[in-house]
Amino acid sequence: MSDIVGGIFTSHVPGIGLAIARGQQQDPYWKPFFDGFAPIHRWLAQTRPDVAVVFYNDHGLNFFLDQMPTFAIGAAADYQHEDEGWGLSGFKPFTGAPDLSWHIIETVVEQEFDPVTCQSMLLDHAVAVPFELCWPDTDAWPVKVVPISLNTVQHPLPSPRRALELGRAVGRAIESWTGPERVVVMGTGGLSHQLDGERAGHINVDYDKFCLRNLAPDPEAMLQHDTLDIVELAGSQGVEILNWLAARGAMRGSVRELASNYHVPISNTAAATVLLENSAMVRA
Template sequence: MARITAGVASSHIPALGAAIDLGKTEEPYWKPALAGYDWTRAWEREQKPDVVILVYNDHASAFDMKIIPTFAIGCGEEFKPADEGWGPRPVPNVKGHPDLAWHIAQSCILDEFDMTIINEMEVDHGLTVPLSLMFGQPEEWPAAVIPLAVNVVTYPPPSGNRCWALGEAIARAVASYGEDLNVQIWGTGGMSHQLQGTRAGLINRDWDNRFLDRLEGDTQDLRHIPHIEYLRETGSEGIEMVMWLIMRGALGKTTRALHRHYHVPASNTAVGHVVLEPVGD
C-alpha cells in the first residue's frame, strides 16, 4: 500500500531559484533565507521519497486566460521547466508518475472533486524552486513528481476548506493504491506578500507565524479562514497559502512539526517553510 509519510510546505519565490542557479547562495542577503533548508535537504536524503505530490500554482506558463482550471493534476511521463521570459531554469526535467497520478485523478473525481487532467505541460518556478530548495542541484530529481496546479491567480480561487478536503481525498486515493510507495505531499507558495499597488511590499510576520503554529497539532481552524482575511492580512499574493492546506488535509487529524523556518525578507517576500509528519491515524 502507498502511504503519505510527510508533508512539506514552502514559499516558492523565483529569486531563491535564481540565487541557487547563479551560485549566490553564500551571499549575505540570500544565505539566511536559504540556510533554513539545510536541515530538510539532509532529511530528504534519509527519507528517500518515491513520489512527491507537489501542490503549486502556475504563473501563466502552462495556463492563461483561455483556460483556468481550479485543480489540475499532471498525469504525464515528464514535464519540462518553463521559459518564464529569461529561459528555462537549468534544472532537470521533472519525471512524473502516471500510474499513481491517474489513480489519484480517478479516485478524486469519483470522490466528487472535478479535477482537470493534464498530460502535457511545462512547469514553472512554482514547482521547480521547491524541488531545488529540498533536493539541491542533482543531475536528476531523486523522486517522481506529480504536479497539482491550483488556481490562486484569477478570482475565484478555491476556499481553504475545499483545499483541505481535497487533501483528505488525495490521502484516501494514495491509501487505496496497491504499490508500496513512500509518498510525500508538498504545499507551496506564500507567505505574506503583495507585489503591486499601494500595499506593495506588505509582510505580516505575526499572521504568518500564527498560520505556521496552526499547521501543527489537531486544530482545523485554518480551513475556515475566508479569502478576505488572506487578502487583508497577507496581501494579494498571500492567498497562495490555501495550497498549504491541501498538504495539511492529506496528513490526517494530527501532525507533528519536525522542522520550521521563517525569514524576512527575500525579494520583498516572507520565506516560510515547515516539515510535518502525521501522528497516528
C-alpha cells in the same frame, strides 16, 4: 500500500532560483533562508521518498486568465520546466508517476471533485525552485512527481476549506494506492506578499506566524479566514497559503513538526519553510 511519510512546505519565489544559479546561498541576504533546508536535506536522505505530490499554483505557463481551472492534476509520464519570464533556466526534467496520477484523479472524482486532467503539462518555478531547494547538486531528481495546481490567481478562488478538503481527498487516494511508493507531499508558495498595486510589498508577520503555529496541530484554525480575508491579511499573492492547506490536508495521520524556518524579506516576500512528519495514517 503507499505511505505519506511527511510534508515539505516552502516559498517558491523566482528570486530563490536566481540566487541558486548565481551561487548566492551563503550571501547574508539569502543565508538565513537557505540554512532552513539543512534539516530537510537530512530527513530526505533518511526517508528517501519515491514520489512527491506537489500542490502549487501555475503562473501563466499552462493556464492564463481566459482559461483558469480551479484544480488541475498532471498525469504525464514526464514534465519539462520552462521559464515564464523570470530568466530561470536549466532545471532538470521531471519524471511523472502517471499510474499514481490516474489513481488520484479517479479517486478524487469519486469524492465529487472535478479536476482538469493534464496529460501534458509544463512546470514553472513553483515546482522547480522547491525541488532544487530540497535536492541540490543532483544529476537527476530522485523522486517522481504528481503536480496538482490550484487557482490562486483568478477570482473566484477556491475557499480555504475546499483546498483542505481537496488535500484530504488526495490523501485518501494515496493511502488506497496499492503500490509500494513512499510519498512526500509538498505545498509551495507564500507566505504573505503582494507584488502589485498600492499595497505592493505588503507583509503580515502576525498572520504568517499564525499559519506556522497552526499548520501542524490545527489546520482547521486557518479556516476562520475566507479567501478574501486572506487577501486582506496576507496580500493578493498571500493566498498561496491555499497550497499549503491542501498539502497539509493530505497528511491524515499523526503529524509532528520537525523543523520550521521564517525569514523576512526575500524579494518582498515573507519566506518560510516547514517540515512535517506523518505517521500512523488512518486508512478509511
